[in-house]
Amino acid sequence: MDTVLEIKNLGMSYETTEGSVSAVDNVSFRIMNGEAMGLVGESGCGKTSLGMCIMKLLPENAKITNGEIIFDGEDIVPKTEDEMRMIRWKGVSMIFQAAMNALNPVYKVGDQIIEAIVAHDKIKKEEAREKVRDLYRLVGLSPERMENYPHEYSGGMRQRAIIAMALACDPKFIIADEPTTALDVIVQDEIIDEIKNIQKKLNMIMMYISHDISVIAETCDKIGVMYAGNFIEYADTFALFDNPLHPYTKALMSSFPSIEGPKKELKPVPGEPPNLLNPPRGCRFYPRCSYAEEICRKERPEFVESESGHFLACHRVI
Amino acid sequence: MKEIENKKASQIRQIWGLVRKSTFIKLGVSIMILFGIMAVFSPIWININPEIYDPIIGVDPNVHGSVGPSLKHPLGTDDIGKDLFSQLLRGSQVAFMLGMMVSVFSTIIGAAIGLIAGYYGKIWDTLLMRLADIILTLPRLPLLIVISGIFGTQSNWIILLILSLTFWPIISRVIRAQTLSLRERPFIESAKVSGVSNTRIIVKHLAPNVLPIAFYYLTVTVTGAILVEAGLSFLGFGDPSNMSWGMMLQWCFVKGYVFKAPYWMIPPGLCISLLAFSFYLIGVGLEEMVNPRLKKR
Amino acid sequence: MSPGDLMEMLNIEHLTKLFPLKKKLFSRDQQYVHAVDDISFKIEKGKILGLVGESGCGKTTTAKLLVRLLKPTSGKIYIGGEDIAGLKEENLKKFRKNIQMIFQDPYESLNPRLTIHSTIAEPLIAQVLYDLEKIHDALEVVGLKPPEGFLFRYPHELSGGQRQRVAIARALVIDPIFVVADEPTSMLDVSIRAGVLNLMLALRKSFDLTVLFVTHDLAVARYMCDDIAVMHNGKLVEIGNAEEVIRNPKHSYTKALLSAVPIPDPRAKRERIKIREEVV
Numbered sequence: 001m002d003t004v005l006e007i008k009n010l011g012m013s014y015e016t017t018e019g020s021v022s023a024v025d026n027v028s029f030r031i032m033n034g035e036a037m038g039l040v041g042e043s044g045c046g047k048t049s050l051g052m053c054i055m056k057l058l059p060e061n062a063k064i065t066n067g068e069i070i071f072d073g074e075d076i077v078p079k080t081e082d083e084m085r086m087i088r089w090k091g092v093s094m095i096f097q098a099a100m101n102a103l104n105p106v107y108k109v110g111d112q113i114i115e116a117i118v119a120h121d122k123i124k125k126e127e128a129r130e131k132v133r134d135l136y137r138l139v140g141l142s143p144e145r146m147e148n149y150p151h152e153y154s155g156g157m158r159q160r161a162i163i164a165m166a167l168a169c170d171p172k173f174i175i176a177d178e179p180t181t182a183l184d185v186i187v188q189d190e191i192i193d194e195i196k197n198i199q200k201k202l203n204m205i206m207m208y209i210s211h212d213i214s215v216i217a218e219t220c221d222k223i224g225v226m227y228a229g230n231f232i233e234y235a236d237t238f239a240l241f242d243n244p245l246h247p248y249t250k251a252l253m254s255s256f257p258s259i260e261g262p263k264k265e266l267k268p269v270p271g272e273p274p275n276l277l278n279p280p281r282g283c284r285f286y287p288r289c290s291y292a293e294e295i296c297r298k299e300r301p302e303f304v305e306s307e308s309g310h311f312l313a314c315h316r317v318i
Numbered sequence: 319m320k321e322i323e324n325k326k327a328s329q330i331r332q333i334w335g336l337v338r339k340s341t342f343i344k345l346g347v348s349i350m351i352l353f354g355i356m357a358v359f360s361p362i363w364i365n366i367n368p369e370i371y372d373p374i375i376g377v378d379p380n381v382h383g384s385v386g387p388s389l390k391h392p393l394g395t396d397d398i399g400k401d402l403f404s405q406l407l408r409g410s411q412v413a414f415m416l417g418m419m420v421s422v423f424s425t426i427i428g429a430a431i432g433l434i435a436g437y438y439g440k441i442w443d444t445l446l447m448r449l450a451d452i453i454l455t456l457p458r459l460p461l462l463i464v465i466s467g468i469f470g471t472q473s474n475w476i477i478l479l480i481l482s483l484t485f486w487p488i489i490s491r492v493i494r495a496q497t498l499s500l501r502e503r504p505f506i507e508s509a510k511v512s513g514v515s516n517t518r519i520i521v522k523h524l525a526p527n528v529l530p531i532a533f534y535y536l537t538v539t540v541t542g543a544i545l546v547e548a549g550l551s552f553l554g555f556g557d558p559s560n561m562s563w564g565m566m567l568q569w570c571f572v573k574g575y576v577f578k579a580p581y582w583m584i585p586p587g588l589c590i591s592l593l594a595f596s597f598y599l600i601g602v603g604l605e606e607m608v609n610p611r612l613k614k615r
Numbered sequence: 616m617s618p619g620d621l622m623e624m625l626n627i628e629h630l631t632k633l634f635p636l637k638k639k640l641f642s643r644d645q646q647y648v649h650a651v652d653d654i655s656f657k658i659e660k661g662k663i664l665g666l667v668g669e670s671g672c673g674k675t676t677t678a679k680l681l682v683r684l685l686k687p688t689s690g691k692i693y694i695g696g697e698d699i700a701g702l703k704e705e706n707l708k709k710f711r712k713n714i715q716m717i718f719q720d721p722y723e724s725l726n727p728r729l730t731i732h733s734t735i736a737e738p739l740i741a742q743v744l745y746d747l748e749k750i751h752d753a754l755e756v757v758g759l760k761p762p763e764g765f766l767f768r769y770p771h772e773l774s775g776g777q778r779q780r781v782a783i784a785r786a787l788v789i790d791p792i793f794v795v796a797d798e799p800t801s802m803l804d805v806s807i808r809a810g811v812l813n814l815m816l817a818l819r820k821s822f823d824l825t826v827l828f829v830t831h832d833l834a835v836a837r838y839m840c841d842d843i844a845v846m847h848n849g850k851l852v853e854i855g856n857a858e859e860v861i862r863n864p865k866h867s868y869t870k871a872l873l874s875a876v877p878i879p880d881p882r883a884k885r886e887r888i889k890i891r892e893e894v895v
Binding site for chain 3: 043185189211218238251254258
C-alpha cells in the first residue's frame with residue numbers, strides 16, 4: 001500500500017479554565033511509503049499537538065473533536081487506550097522533545113530500552129539485549145554504554161539513546177518532535193544525519209516536527225506549514241522553497257538568516273499569533289497579512305490543491 | 319501618578335476577586351470574624367455589671383460553687399462565682415492579640431533573616447542559620463520559665479517575646495530557600511548590572527517575591543501561637559494578671575472540675591481549636607491562591 | 616580623554632576565569648575548570664562583535680565577566696579606557712552606567728512583580744538619573760508605542776517579543792556606551808526574532824553603540840555582526856571580519872562548526888567535517 005498515514009479533517013481542542021482552545025483545526029494530509037514529512041511552524045501553531053494526536057498521547061483536558069487518523073488502513077481515533085498501547089512503539093513511535101525527561105534517572109539506559117522491547121514483543125530478555133546492542137551501534141553509541149545511567153551520558157548521547165528506544169520495536173512510523181533543539185549545532189548535525197540514514201535504511205515513514213526550517217529543508221521530502229492550528233501550505237520540499245505561495249510561508253522564509261548566499265535583510269512579521277481561545281472567524285493569519293482582503297476576514301480559506309502536489313489555504317493566491 | 323494608583327487599585331481588586339472565590343478563606347474568615355466580634359463585645363459585656371462580670375476580679379456574691387448556664391451567666395460560673403462567659407470573651411481578646419502579634423513579629427524577623435542569609439550567603443548564612451538551628455532545639459517551656467525568672471514576672475509580654483523568638487527560625491529557613499533560588503534569576507542579575515544596591519535588591523526585588531509564602535506563614539504561625547499560649551497557660555505559666563482560654567482550662571483542671579463542669583471545660587477548648595483552625599483554613603486558601611497563579615503562564 | 620573619544624571601546628587582555636572543582640577527599644591539589652582561558656580581543660567603537668561557540672565554550676562566562684557579574688581570576692578589561700577587571704564592588708557603580716546587558720530569557724529577565732515602568736526606572740534610580748521622559752523615550756525607541764499603554768502593565772501581560780523589547784529599553788535608558796547581548800533572541804519565535812534583531816541594528820546606528828553579541832547561532836551572528844570571534848573550551852580559536860570568518864574559516868574547529876550549520880535551502884550541499892570529539 002502506498003499511503004501509510006492519512007489524516008482527514010482532524011480537529012483537536014484543549015479545555016482550559018478560560019474556555020476551549022482550538023489547537024488543531026481541520027488538518028488533512030498524507031504520508032506515502034518511505035517519505036519523510038516535515039511539519040514546520042512556530043510555538044502554539046499546533047504541530048506538537050498534532051504529533052500527540054497521532055500517538056493518542058493527549059493530556060486529560062484535550063480531546064480529538066473530529067476527523068480521522070488512518071494508519072495502516074485503520075482509523076485510530078476511536079481506538080481504546082489498550083488498543084493504542086499495542087500500536088505505540090510498534091506501529092508508530094515518537095522521539096520527544098527534551099529527551100532528558102524521557103529517561104528514568106534511576107535505571108540503566110540499556111535496561112530501560114530492554115524493558116520497552118520486552119513489553120511489546122514476545123521475546124526473551126537475552127534476545128532483547130542483543131537487539132539493543134544492535135540499536136546502539138545503529139545510532140552511533142558504544143554498546144558498553146548500555147550499563148550506564150542517564151546522568152553519565154552527554155546531551156547528544158541521551159538523544160541517541162532516545163532514538164534507539166524509539167526504534168526498538170521496529171516501528172513503521174516515527175514522529176520526531178524537535179529532537180535536536182536542546183543540542184549544540186555539531187551534535188545536532190550528527191543526530192540529524194543519523195535519523196535520516198536510519199529512516200532510509202529501515203524504510204520507515206517519518207514526521208519531523210520543528211520550528212527550524214533549515215533542519216526541515218535538509219531532512220524532509222515534503223513540508224507542511226502550520227499556523228495557529230491550521231495547515232496553510234503543503235508541498236514537496238524543493239517546490240516549497242522555490243515557490244512559497246502562502247504569505248506566511250513567504251514571511252517565514254525571509255525570517256531565517258543563512259550563512260550562505262548574499263546577506264539579505266530579514267523581514268519581520270508584524271503582530272502576534274492569534275489567541276486560540278477565540279480564533280478569528282476567517283483566515284487565522286488575516287491580522288498580520290499584507291495581502292489581506294475582506295474575504296479573508298470573513299471566510300476561512302479551504303485547504304486545496306493549487307498546483308500539482310502543492311496544497312494551499314489562501315483566498316488571494318488561489 | 320494617577321495611573322499608578324489606578325493600577326494598584328485594580329490589582330487589589332484582582333486579588334480581592336480571588337480571595338472571594340476561595341471557600342477556605344471564606345470559611346476561615348467567617349470563623350475569625352465571629353471571634354473578633356466576641357473580642358469586641360468583651361468590654362461591653364463587662365460594663366453591664368463590672369462587679370460581677372469583670373473576668374479577673376468580678377464575682378457574683380449570690381453564687382456558691384460552680385453553677386451551670388443561666389440567663390445571668392450564659393456559661394455558668396467557676397467555683398468562686400466568677401462569670402465564665404466574660405472569661406471566654408476576654409480570652410478571645412488575648413488569643414487574637416497574642417496570636418497576631420506573635421505571627422507578625424516572627425514573620426518579620428524570620429523573613430528578614432531568611433533574606434539576608436539567602437542573599438549574602440557565606441558567613442552570614444552560616445551564622446544566621448546556626449542561630450536558627452540552636453533556637454529550634456531549645457524547648458519552649460524551660461526557656462519561658464528561665465526568662466520569667468530573670469525578669470521576675472510572668473506576663474503576656476514575656477510570652478509574646480518567647481513565642482516570637484521561637485517561631486522565626488522555621489520561617490527563616492523557608493524564606494532563605496526561596497531567596498537562594500530567586501537570587502540566581504536573570505532579573506536579579508539585571509538589577510546588579512544596573513548598579514542597584516544590595517539593600518534595594520533585597521527590599522524591592524526579592525522581598526515582594528517571597529511575600530506570598532511569608533503571608534502563608536503569617537497565618538500558620540497564628541495557629542501555632544494560639545495553641546502554644548494555651549498550652550503554656552494550661553500548665554500554669556500564663557499571665558496571672560489576665561485571663562485566657564488556656565488559663566480557664568488550667569483553673570478548671572486545678573480546681574478539680576474537669577468532669578464535673580462541662581460548661582467550664584468545653585467552651586475554652588472548643589474556642590482554641592476553632593480559632594486556630596480558622597487561621598489554618600485561611601492559610602490553605604492562600605496557598606491555593608498562590609499556586610495556580612504561578613502555574614498559569 | 617572621555618570614554619566617547621576612544622576608538623577602542625572594549626579591550627580584553629589575557630582574561631581568565633577559573634572555577635574550583637569540588638576537592639576530592641584526600642587530595643591536596645585544587646583542580647579548576649578553565650571556563651575562560653587567556654582570551655584577548657578588542658572591539659572598536661560602534662561595532663558589533665559576535666561571540667560564537669557551543670554550550671560550555673565560555674561565551675556566557677565571558678559576557679558575565681565583562682559586566683562584572685563575575686570577578687575575573689586574572690587579566691584586564693578595558694572599557695572606555697579604564698580597567699574594570701580588578702575593581703572592588705564599591706567602585707564599580709560608576710562604571711555600571713556605561714555597561715549594560717540584555718539577557719537571553721524574556722520570561723525571567725523582568726521582575727514579575729514590577730510594572731514595566733518600575734523595571735525601566737530601576738537603572739535610572741540606581742544611577743540617580745530618574746526622569747519619566749527618559750522612560751517614555753526608551754519605550755518609543757524600542758517600538759512599544761504608545762508608551763503610556765505599556766508603562767503600567769506587568770510582564771505576564773506582554774508577549775515574549777515585547778518583553779525583550781522592554782529588556783532592551785531597560786539596557787539603553789541610562790545611555791550606556793557598551794552593551795553585552797547574551798543570546799537575546801534564541802528564546803523568541805522565529806518570526807519575532809527578525810523584528811528584535813533589526814531593532815538592535817537600528818539602535819546600534821542611532822546611538823553609536825558598541826556591542827558584544829553572544830550567540831550559538833552562526834547565521835544570526837553573520838547577520839548581526841561586523842566581526843566574529845569563535846570560542847571553544849574556554850579559548851578564542853579564531854577572530855576576524857564576519858564575512859571572512861564565515862567564507863574562509865582558518866581554524867579547524869571553526870570549519871567544523873560552519874559545516875554543521877543547517878542551511879534553509881534544500882539544494883545546499885555541505886562537506887561534513889566530523890570532529891573526533893567525545894561522541895560515544
